[in-house]
Amino acid sequence: DTAVSQTPKYLVTQMGNDKSIKCEQNLGHDTMYWYKQDSKKFLKIMFSYNNKELIINETVPNRFSPKSPDKAHLNLHINSLELGDSAVYFCASSQTASGNTIYFGEGSWLTVV
């Protein structure tokens, strides 16, 4: 069984479109994250939710909006996509918000053309 699953795995879309990436974890964890990995493999945290409450909100464009309907799900919606948004987006979770072991999903490859 996949612990942290995200869909879609691949997404090719045109500039200006709005898209969503969904994430679910079946580990019973309290905390979920969105990370962005750029073409140079640099991994940067975007958001974190703990029990559906936003606890980390890094400096990202407000075109990116996370939504956590319950603590097992954290979705990422992106409005007005730009070329620079092309990256791999990783969902992740951890048992608590304390910063110990983080479990990553397999990534969603977003290409904006």
Next chain:
Amino acid sequence: SQQGEEDPQALSIQEGENATMNCSYKTSINNLQWYRQNSGRGLVHLILIRSNEREKHSGRLRVTLDTSKKSSSLLITASRAADTASYFCATLPNAGGTSYGKLTFGQGTILTVHP
């Protein structure tokens, strides 16, 4: 700003050899973690070392931490072709009080193990 920086950026060795990767960081940390990423996959947690620990082992992995030098190393002994992957260090800063899991990752070391 980027916290962990790995060195070397790329490492190519033969099967059976040992691989050593280094990580340097800038601020005081609560813990340091190493992750592995196979091509096209997500990151997998390997090992966590706390700021009051100096060395930790897990199977063929050995991690050291020198807080005075703000550096860590990951040693993979008797490497296998299946160890080919990118390896990332990640640091959890000492924020005082509640420290949410704001792990900061380096850019990784690409390890290639030739059969």
